[in-house]
Amino acid sequence: MFILLCHEMGHFLQTRRYGVYSSYPIFLPMPFTPIGTLGAVIGMDSRIPDRKALFDIGISGPLAGLVPTLIFTVIGIYNAKVGVYHGAGFELGEPLLFKILARLIHGPLPAGYELYIGPLGFAG
Template sequence: MPREEFNPSNFFSKARIHVLLFIATFLTTYYVNGIWYSITIMTILLSHELGHFFMCRKYHVDATMPYFLPLPFPPFGTFGAVIKMKGLMPDKKALFDIGAAGPMTGLLFSIPAIIIGLYLSDIGPVPSDPSLYLGLGEPILFICITKLIFGNLPQGMDIYLHPVAFAGWAGLFVTALNLLPIGQLDGGHVMYALLGKKSKVVYRIGIFIFCVIAILLYPGWLVFAILLLFFGFRHPAPVDELTTLDSKRKILGIILFIIFLISFTPVPLKL
């Protein structure tokens, strides 16, 4: 088959929407939380999506460049970013590697952001007026890093996060959300690669638990829970479903599930 020649005008025409969305998201994140937050969260989101993108290229799976999703409202200033995979998945190895690459790459940038941002943060008294206070749910990983840096805080005191630290926290939030072992989320890809069609049982259990959390603990999850109910049970099978994963990827799959558990917080925002 003859190789398609590179056409600059065609490339820039396709890339235009991605560039415009990137700029718009940079501006909305800057508007919401300032320049340092914007640079940090954009770096984390971009690294996550490029992890998927380059792994798709490795396995010759057709995928778009990242679409950034701007949102000019607090607390995040963005809905995140996505890529669209349009090609067939050749086997479970490719499915696992593509699903795992995004969260792992994003985490590599989120943890340093948390550490650097915490060193730049201040400690002060909790405001007497609760309406002035936005509390963040603290996943286990965030708590451990915080204790290593600050130790135990005095009674009535809290950390006022620097925008870089908040972006790192948001990076953990995104990582955990994507690692939910459900449907076509990154965690769903990993789970299907590990268990094949048996993963549907895990999907059902995961959706049930998530819906319970949404109803009992945090109504803010309800919209996402409804989306999971509609789309969470579907997962296209790879072309080769028979070849199983090697032991290294199975161990990494367990590690990714542990990362999900220590990065997820049932109540992310305390208003």
């Protein structure tokens, strides 16, 4: 939720910077699941002045969300346990950035070993 809040506040703060009236972020709940939310929306009541403002408002959300994502990912990889791969459990594909950070923090893993990340690393 914190990453999503940072993302939406990035958009919101840029709308304020350019004088575009907008609402605060409204989170859309996901009923009856552990996921938490479907996302969030920000209502805008005025026009965006130019293309530069449109670009800045659009890009500021992903960049603001990237900061806590990288922090959580690095902490999660640092706290991850290296163990023998048993073939059981929940396995996801690894993004390239995750592989690079894991190699920088833990070095190359021996054959048959896996990183077991906790919830913070999973959130990142």
